[in-house]
Amino acid sequence: MSTPAPASAPAAVLWDMDGTLVDTEPYWMVAEHELVAEWGGTWTHEDGLQLVGQGLWSSALVFQSRGVGLEPQQIIDQLTDRVLTQIAVHVPWRPGARELLAEVRDAGIPTALVTMSIRRMADRIAAALEHELGGAAFEVVVAGDEVEHPKPYPDAYLRAAELLAVPIRDCVAIEDSEPGVAAAVASGATTFAVPFHVPLPASPAYTLLADGLADVHLPQLVAAHARSAAEAVR
Known part of the structure; x- marks a missing residue:
């Protein structure tokens, strides 16, 4: 059963794919x-x-x-x-990723997959997630062959927010790589950096989750988003 999202919840959660949802x-x-x-x-x-x-x-x-x-x-x-x-x-899911995605979906928060892989690759992972979750995983998929400029440009994230009809600054993005984090930050989304194969430095521009997503839950996303929104209006 879906539970209502907290009042301070993000308008949408935008997910990178390779290295974030799946260890491809x-x-x-x-x-x-x-x-x-x-x-x-x-x-x-x-x-x-x-x-x-x-x-x-x-x-x-x-x-x-x-x-x-x-x-x-x-x-x-x-x-x-x-x-x-x-x-x-074998689909190599990242620890905690499916669980967090399920939490977000159960709370009624829209989601998007934002990847530099081409559409048929993105659709394959989205279909595998749909099977795992028992329903559609994403409202929107933005693939690398559908934007003019790849990450680290913000185009893909801005396109996802546009398709979802939500302000990008009200969104949370989850990324694992330096180009991806740069793209998410440049778009204006509250960004969670989850380094995996390549380390990322701490930065005030994003929330660094050095231990991955295994112990991350929706309240943490909501709290970080609320802090980012409060700082933006100061």
Whole structure:
């Protein structure tokens, strides 16, 4: 049964996907290593970490510079296909993410998925979450192939708020990477940074959750959002 959201609850919660809801980064790294190797190059774990949170089109240019003789869209399609093949075997949920999302949904707070992965990847994860939660996980999905500028630009978050018809400054965003956190902060959303594969520094611009989402619950999101709203009107 749904419970009413607190009066100070955010208008919406906007979720990053890779590294926040699901730990797909190892899947991407496997796909990247295989692709570069097929073109005679070498791809290391450190190379993969440099692309965490980056837009796929800018990442495709990096692969071209490593000798991958494909067009950017072909690179994106091949990487996405390889990651989806791994997801079909196992969806690697991040600890606490599904539980927090369920809390938000049960409280009647709208949600959006905001990712730099392309739409078919985002739809696959959204469908898996729908199965897990027994209902639609998101009102809105904004994917990397649907915005002009990728994270760290705020376009994707601003688009999500626009589609939900809510002010972005009344929203909470949850992110794991430096480009993603930068995008969320730049959009004006109250931002929770949940570092995973790449560390993030403490900052007054966002709330750092260094231990992940496993012990985070809706009241903490509401309290942080209320503090941010109070500071904005000072």
